[in-house]
Amino acid sequence: MSHRITPIDHPVTFEIDGESITGQDGDTIAVAFVAAGRTTLSRSIKYHRPRGPFCLSGGCSHCLVRVDGVPNQPSCQVDIKPGMRVERQNAFPDASVDVLQATDLVFSKWFNHHEFLAGVPLIEKVMLQVARKLAGLGLLPEKPAPTREPPVVESVGVAIVGGGAAGLSAARRLTERNVAFTLFERDRSCGGRLLHGCDEGAPAVVVPSGTSIRTGATVVGVFSDDHKPFLAVVQHQRLHFVFYERLLLANGGQPTLLTFPNNDLPGVFASRAVSRMIRKHGVLPGARIAVVGDGDEAKSLAKLIGANGGTAVAVGAEPLRAHGVRSVQALTVSLQGRIEKVDCDAVALCAPVSPAFELARAAGARVGWDSRSHLFTVETDAAGKSADTVWVAGELRGPMSAAAATEQGLVAAESIASAIKGATP
Amino acid sequence: MSKALLCCCEDVTASEVEHAIEKGYRDIESVKRFTGFGTGMCQGKQCLTAVARLLESKAKTKPSQLMPFTPRPPLFPTELSLWASASFDPAVAPGGGVPESIGLTENALKPEAPVPSKAKIVIIGGGILGLSLAWNLAQRGETDIVVLEKGYLCAGASGRNGGGVRMQWGTPTLITLAQRSIELMKRFARDMGINVWFRQGGYLFLAKSEAVVSKLERAAQLHNKHGVPTQILTPDAAREVVPELTMTGVKAAAWNPLDGVIFPWPFLWGYATAAQKKGVKVETFTKVIGFEQSQHRIKKVITDRGDIECETVVLAGGAWSPAIAALAGVDLPNEPHRHEICSTEPLKPFLGPLVSVLDSGLYFSQSMRGEIVGGMGDAREPAGMNLGSTQRFLTRYSQALTEQMPQVGRVKILRQWSGPYDVTPDNSPILGRTPGLPNLIQLSGFVGHGFMMAPAVTERMAAWMATNESDELFERFTLSRFEEGRMEREDMIIG
Numbered sequence: 016m017s018h019r020i021t022p023i024d025h026p027v028t029f030e031i032d033g034e035s036i037t038g039q040d041g042d043t044i045a046v047a048f049v050a051a052g053r054t055t056l057s058r059s060i061k062y063h064r065p066r067g068p069f070c071l072s073g074g075c076s077h078c079l080v081r082v083d084g085v086p087n088q089p090s091c092q093v094d095i096k097p098g099m100r101v102e103r104q105n106a107f108p109d110a111s112v113d114v115l116q117a118t119d120l121v122f123s124k125w126f127n128h129h130e131f132l133a134g135v136p137l138i139e140k141v142m143l144q145v146a147r148k149l150a151g152l153g154l155l156p157e158k159p160a161p162t163r164e165p166p167v168v169e170s171v172g173v174a175i176v177g178g179g180a181a182g183l184s185a186a187r188r189l190t191e192r193n194v195a196f197t198l199f200e201r202d203r204s205c206g207g208r209l210l211h212g213c214d215e216g217a218p219a220v221v222v223p224s225g226t227s228i229r230t231g232a233t234v235v236g237v238f239s240d241d242h243k244p245f246l247a248v249v250q251h252q253r254l255h256f257v258f259y260e261r262l263l264l265a266n267g268g269q270p271t272l273l274t275f276p277n278n279d280l281p282g283v284f285a286s287r288a289v290s291r292m293i294r295k296h297g298v299l300p301g302a303r304i305a306v307v308g309d310g311d312e313a314k315s316l317a318k319l320i321g322a323n324g325g326t327a328v329a330v331g332a333e334p335l336r337a338h339g340v341r342s343v344q345a346l347t348v349s350l351q352g353r354i355e356k357v358d359c360d361a362v363a364l365c366a367p368v369s370p371a372f373e374l375a376r377a378a379g380a381r382v383g384w385d386s387r388s389h390l391f392t393v394e395t396d397a398a399g400k401s402a403d404t405v406w407v408a409g410e411l412r413g414p415m416s417a418a419a420a421t422e423q424g425l426v427a428a429e430s431i432a433s434a435i436k437g438a439t440p
Numbered sequence: 441m442s443k444a445l446l447c448c449c450e451d452v453t454a455s456e457v458e459h460a461i462e463k464g465y466r467d468i469e470s471v472k473r474f475t476g477f478g479t480g481m482c483q484g485k486q487c488l489t490a491v492a493r494l495l496e497s498k499a500k501t502k503p504s505q506l507m508p509f510t511p512r513p514p515l516f517p518t519e520l521s522l523w524a525s526a527s528f529d530p531a532v533a534p535g536g537g538v539p540e541s542i543g544l545t546e547n548a549l550k551p552e553a554p555v556p557s558k559a560k561i562v563i564i565g566g567g568i569l570g571l572s573l574a575w576n577l578a579q580r581g582e583t584d585i586v587v588l589e590k591g592y593l594c595a596g597a598s599g600r601n602g603g604g605v606r607m608q609w610g611t612p613t614l615i616t617l618a619q620r621s622i623e624l625m626k627r628f629a630r631d632m633g634i635n636v637w638f639r640q641g642g643y644l645f646l647a648k649s650e651a652v653v654s655k656l657e658r659a660a661q662l663h664n665k666h667g668v669p670t671q672i673l674t675p676d677a678a679r680e681v682v683p684e685l686t687m688t689g690v691k692a693a694a695w696n697p698l699d700g701v702i703f704p705w706p707f708l709w710g711y712a713t714a715a716q717k718k719g720v721k722v723e724t725f726t727k728v729i730g731f732e733q734s735q736h737r738i739k740k741v742i743t744d745r746g747d748i749e750c751e752t753v754v755l756a757g758g759a760w761s762p763a764i765a766a767l768a769g770v771d772l773p774n775e776p777h778r779h780e781i782c783s784t785e786p787l788k789p790f791l792g793p794l795v796s797v798l799d800s801g802l803y804f805s806q807s808m809r810g811e812i813v814g815g816m817g818d819a820r821e822p823a824g825m826n827l828g829s830t831q832r833f834l835t836r837y838s839q840a841l842t843e844q845m846p847q848v849g850r851v852k853i854l855r856q857w858s859g860p861y862d863v864t865p866d867n868s869p870i871l872g873r874t875p876g877l878p879n880l881i882q883l884s885g886f887v888g889h890g891f892m893m894a895p896a897v898t899e900r901m902a903a904w905m906a907t908n909e910s911d912e913l914f915e916r917f918t919l920s921r922f923e924e925g926r927m928e929r930e931d932m933i934i935g
Contacts, residue, residue, distance in 0.1 A: 060480070060786070061451035062443070069448075069486075073516060076449040076481040085850045087481060087517070087785045124443065125456040129474075129706055134630035143639060151788040151810025152481070155684070160521030160842070160849030236513035238831040242536040247514070247831060254522050256831070269485040274454050274494070276442035336442065369489040373511035377538040384506035389493050391508045 016360060017049050020323050021297035029099035031080075032109060042296060044090035044101055045071060045078045050298040054281040054342035056080060056090060058106040060152055061126065062119035065110070065341050067281030071288035073201075074269035074371075077279070079152065080104060086153020104153050111341075115149070166254035171197045171227075173431060174246055174259035176234050176374060179207025180417040181409030182265035183222060184424030185431075190223040192432040197227040197257065199234050199248055207267060208417055211291040213316040217417035234266070237377040244378060244404070260404065261431055264375050264393075265424060267410045268368030273308060276336045278364075282343035286316050286365040293323050301361025305329040305346045308365035316363055329357045337362060367414030378405045388414050399427035406431055446494070447487035449480020457491055461499045467549050468492060470592045472509050473599065473705045476809075481517065481785060483855060484509065504548045510539060510857075513829055517785055517852035524838035524849070526831065533820040537778075537828015537858070547744075549592075549725045554746035556721060560584035561905075562741045562748050564728050564764055565756035567598035568704075568894040569883050571711040573754060574720045576902030583719035586748055588741070590727045590760075593712055594705050597758050598891055600859030602781060602813045603707075604794045604805060605892040606643045606699035607668045610659050610932040611868075613913070614889075615666045620896035625702055628895075632710035636702050637808040642793035643699035644681055646844075648689045652798050656694040659932060663696065670696040682795060684845050690797075701794055701805050704891065731768040737879050738768060752905070754881045759825065759860035761884035770874055773922055774885045775823035777863045779815055779935060780833035782856035784848075786810035795844070801935035802840040812848065816840055817935015823863070829856045861888040861935075868928035869893075871901070872914035875923075881905070882919055887933055 025040035031048070038047025045068040048056055055065040056078050069077040071091040078090040081102040090101070103110035118126070132138050173189060175182050178200030189196045204210065205228060206220040222228060232250040239245075244262070248255040270285030272278055284292075284300060286308070292298040304320055306313045306327045317327035332348035338356070339345065347356045372382045372393050379402035381394040392413045395401040399408045408427040409420035444454040452475045460474045468491065471477065477491055478484035488508060495501040561577065563570045566589025574587050589595070605625065607618045624631075625638045647653040656672060663670040671694070678693035679685055712722050723745070732740035732747070740747045757764045759776035766772075787810050794805035804814025816837045834856060842849045862885055864870060870885035883901065886893060897913070904911045917928060 059448065059451050064443075064445075064451070066448070074482055074485040076486075079481060086787065087852065119443075125453045125459070127456075127459070129634050129709075131635065133633050133635045134627075136630070139629060143637065146637070146808060147639065147789050150808055151786045153785070154788050155790050155847055156850040158850075159846035160519060163521050163525035166526045233516055235515050235518045236831070237538060238513065239536045239538050239828070240534065240830045240832050245831075247518075249518060249522060252522070254525060256526070269482075271489040272445065272448070272486055274444050274446060274490055276444045279443075279445040279448050369485070371485065371515075372508070373515050376508075376511050377513065379539075382508055384492065384496075384503045386496075386503040389496065390489055391492065391506075 016302055017052050017298060017300045019050055019297055020293065020299055027095045027097055029095045029097065029101060031101045032103055038095050042095050044080065044082070044093050044095055046292060046296045046298055047095050048090065049292065049300050055110050057103055058110055058113050059279070060105065062122065063106065063113045063115040064119055064279060065281055066279060067342065069283065069288065070270045070285045071291050072269060081153055084157035086156060164253045166256050168256045170258045172435070173261045173263060174257055175199070175263045175265060176246070177207070177264070177266035177409070178205030178228065178230070179265060179267055179409060180209050180217070180420035181424035183220065184421040185263055185265060185408060185428035186226060186228065187221060187223045188425050188428035189432060190226055194432050194435055197229065199232040200228065200230045201233045203231050205230060208287065211294040212287060212417065213290040213312065213319045214417045215315045218421055234374060237374050261406070261434065262378055262404060263406045263408065263427055263431060264378070264411060265409045266371050266374060268370045271366060271369040273334060273364050273366055275334045277339070278337060280337045280339050280343045281341065282339065282360060283337060283362045283364065286312055286363045289363040290316055290319055293319055299323055299325045301359065302326065303328055303359045304361045304363055305348065305357055305359040306363045306365060307332045307334040307346070307348060309367065312365040316365060328359055334362065334364070368410055370411045370413070372411060375401060375405065375407055375411060378402060380405055380407060385413055390414070398430035399423055400430060446490045447477035447480065449482050450476045452477040454494065457494050458498060461495070466495065466499050466501050467505065467592055468495065468507060468509050469595070471495065473594050478509060481854065483512065512855035512857050513538060514853060517854050519850050519852050520838040520842055521849035523834040523853065524842050526835040528832045528835050530820070533822050534818055534830055534832050537826060537830045539828065550745065551725065555723050555726060555743055555748055556586055557746065558749045559586040560750065561752045561754065562750045563587045563754045563756055564741070565589065565758060566593055566712070566722060566724060567596045567756065567758050568708055568711070568891050569898060570754070570756035571708060571715060572894045573756065573883065573898040573901055575711045575715040576898050577905065578715050578718035578720050580902055580906045582906060585720045587720060587722045588726050588728055588743060589722065589724045592724055593708055596760070597859040597862070598708055599704055600781070600857060601704055601891050602803065602805065602815065603702045603704045604643070604803065605702055606696065608643055608645065608659060608663060608670055608694060608696050608699060608932060609930065611930050612662065612666060614893070614930060615663060615668060617893050617896040619666070619668065620899070621892055621894070622698065622700070624895035624899070628707070628710060632714045634706050634710040634713065636707045636710060638700055638702045639808060640698055640700035641805070642695060642697040644678060644793045644795045645694040646678065646690045646795065646797045647692050648797060648799040650691065653692045655931065656692065656798070660694055668696055669698065670694055681793060682791065684790070684847050685795065686844060686846060688843060699794065701807065703808055728764055728767065733768065736876055738877065752879050752881065754883055756883040758884060758890065759862040761862065768877060768880060770877060770880065772870065772919070773865050774870065775863050776825045776860040777821050777823055778826045778858050779817060779861050779888065780829060780856060780858040781813065781815035782834065782837060782853050784812040785852045785854050787812070787851065796934050797840070797844065798934065800840055802837070802844070803934050804841060811854065812851065814841065815935070825860060827858050827860065829858055862890065863887050865922060866927040867930040867933050869917055870919050871917040873918065875920045888935070
């Protein structure tokens with residue numbers, strides 16, 4: 016059972032499917048939900064499998080809910096507010112008991128939608144109607160959107176995307192070199208895994224003062240209309256179009272799933288989601304947490320869990336199968352050649368994040384398969400330059416420690432500073 | 441049950457990807473289209489790595505062949521109302537777009553074995569036209585066919601369109617072809633054993649100017665004459681068809697409930713798989729680099745995997761056709777024009793028909809998966825092969841869509857992409873024999889509607905090729921008509 020390490024001192028009460036839940040001010044819906052000991056936050060699109068939060072970084076679909084009449088909101092990115100109306104989606108009669116989960120039993124391995132009942136007269140028509148009924152996720156929004164302010168159009172010399180280890184160190188170095196820049200960070204505070212990871216050797220968070228650092232600013236795209244590159248950024252429900260001369264991408268990666276049966280059960284989290292809940296929100300997502308996968312990260316996360324009153328089990332083991340009906344209750348693992356079933360009420364999957372190369376690719380960088388880490392990584396030179404005006408630092412280039420990402424940020428910033436000097440007559 | 445999930449947004453399991461591998465798919469783009477992985481709310485953030493790892497271990501795909509699918513903006517789902525808040529200059533032609541071409545070497549995916557050295561018929565282009573022609577010829581017993589496709593199946597316009605299928609056209613030829621196509625689509629699953637999810641939700645055309653109203657009225661008369669039940673509706677009656685629509689500026693609507701939407705990808709595989717079962721060879725990741733000719737005939741098609749000696753060549757390369765024809769010294773008047781398109785988050789079904797404002801080129805429908813898929817032609821789009829995506833498009837489309845249907849303002853755009861229209865001077869296709877090179881048969885120039893015309897056109901082309909009986913389709917719509925000044929004008933083009 017999950018519990019709060021630090022008790023609630025600023026309570027906020029909101030509503031999920033008509034039921035009140037109280038969380039701490041600053042919680043997201045997903046965190047408050049987990050802290051309240053709840054498990055099923057959504058039902059999956061096809062098989063109606065129960066799902067709970069997984070990545071807590073807005074990079075998966077496990078925690079989508081309807082918030083105040085707007086469908087498919089990532090509940091890990093929405094702060095709770097008093098009286099907020101949250102509804103779980105895609106379930107009949109409700110998300111806790113969803114009879115449509117029968118599809119999960121009928122199609123025990125997978126559903127071959129290409130060939131299933133193809134061309135069977137009459138049944139074909141019924142199938143089309145049933146499929147149409149079951150399709151989609153949320154219901155149409157209740158109301159039209161409020162009037163939006165027109166975008167802010169701006170120009171910057173250097174744009175940095177991501178305020179984690181690499182982005183912050185680059186910002187510090189550019190400040191030292193008197194190079195103007197603007198940094199965009201999606202979270203409400205900079206720091207990334209320095210702030211809520213479990214990397215023990217991680218440097219402290221140092222945010223250079225007096226500089227242009229924007230938090231709560233989500234870069235949603237690199238565009239190149241008329242061959243002039245710019246970022247599209249959403250901040251406070253308003254678009255900003257930021258034209259840049261040079262771009263440093265340090266936006267890290269997204270947790271990826273490890274493949275084993277029932278890997279999507281509520282209670283299975285990405286390792287960084289677990290450390291984020293502990294360090295940022297003071298919430299322990301389970302009493303016995305199986306910490307499986309990548310060795311070093313598993314060890315340090317296990318320490319963090321232990322230090323906060325939880326028990327870490329199966330540390331560094333290979334996950335083979337998760338057990339449980341509505342949430343994870345046990346995990347079969349392989350540990351040093353032994354296969355065993357361990358009881359647990361949460362699982363943390365430790366694995367290097369998948370580089371979030373989308374912006375880099377749109378900005379003209381090359382992306383290739385790295386057969387050592389088995390990840391798609393952004394290709395760069397030693398200084399982190401990956402295209403004409405584009406530099407890349409940190410986990411976009413592959414798995415690395417926070418210290419190594421910090422170093423890459425410094426090197427890339429140095430390279431940008433000298434490129435600017437070289438270009439100035 | 442105990443599924444191992446790879447893509448949680450679309451509920452794609454490891455078993456399903458393994459099935460795709462067994463079917464012979466080895467590259468990420470093909471597996472994506474076959475299984476649907478990576479097309480949901482997260483757009484591959486959670487699953488792409490896991491699928492690539494499975495391909496690496498199970499399909500033995502080499503590292504150089506593992507390329508991520510092209511990431512599509514936006515990086516995170518972003519509301520239509522936000523894109524609509526920007527502005528654009530309608531007087532300026534659009535340019536640029538992402539991703540800019542960076543020379544990713546698809547060559548890595550080229551099969552090592554050479555192509556067959558001989559075939560009776562070589563079809564260039566593995567889009568819907570080429571594949572459905574191959575299947576129709578095979579149905580008639582002609583199976584000594586090689587289809588050449590430079591990318592993966594669905595890489596071109598056939599895999600990039602919105603899947604709209606309509607009988608509402610402006611000329612008798614297209615009306616009757618579309619009627620036949622729809623008949624064939626309705627029995628496609630029976631003929632091919634693969635679901636294409638063809639749904640007849642109708643097409644609702646809206647007209648905002650008197651000129652477009654009279655165009656719709658004229659067309660409706662013609663439709664009725666050919667047995668298409670198109671009705672002209674008042675704006676109020678049109679709102680009964682789609683209650684969420686505002687009728688701002690709308691003067692009239694045209695409504696045919698028999699039009700519909702089909703899922704493009706399985707439509708292609710259906711033809712490809714059925715043709716292959718009959719012995720047709722479909723060679724993907726294979727580029728045509730030249731032709732060997734003598735005495736006004738093509739003797740060999742030269743590819744980057746060897747030469748193919750052949751009797752007949754069919755050019756079905758869509759918007760890429762002019763560049764290929766040029767290799768044979770043939771000048772085609774077609775020009776590629778980029779058309780941008782986008783898809784929203786999946787919503788529970790609420791929108792029955794495909795809605796189009798003929799004045800502006802806006803069109804949108806709800807796919808079988810629940811996404812609102814739509815686009816909007818840009819009259820200022822310059823000719824040229826550009827498959828980039830722009831912010832300008834998102835803004836134009838979002839403004840037009842939210843004006844017509846304000847309730848979608850907070851619906852989020854998941855991804856945008858583009859495909860080329862294959863535009864001819866009179867908006868009609870180029871079909872039949874090439875003047876001076878009679879064993880080169882043209883099958884291109886469909887101006888964005890080749891996808892829906894393919895089943896009917898290629899059924900007739902196969903009959904014409906197999907029997908040599910004359911068919912006016914392949915005499916009227918020839919390449920020579922442009923020199924002879926016989927234009928075949930079609931004006932019911934969206935965008």
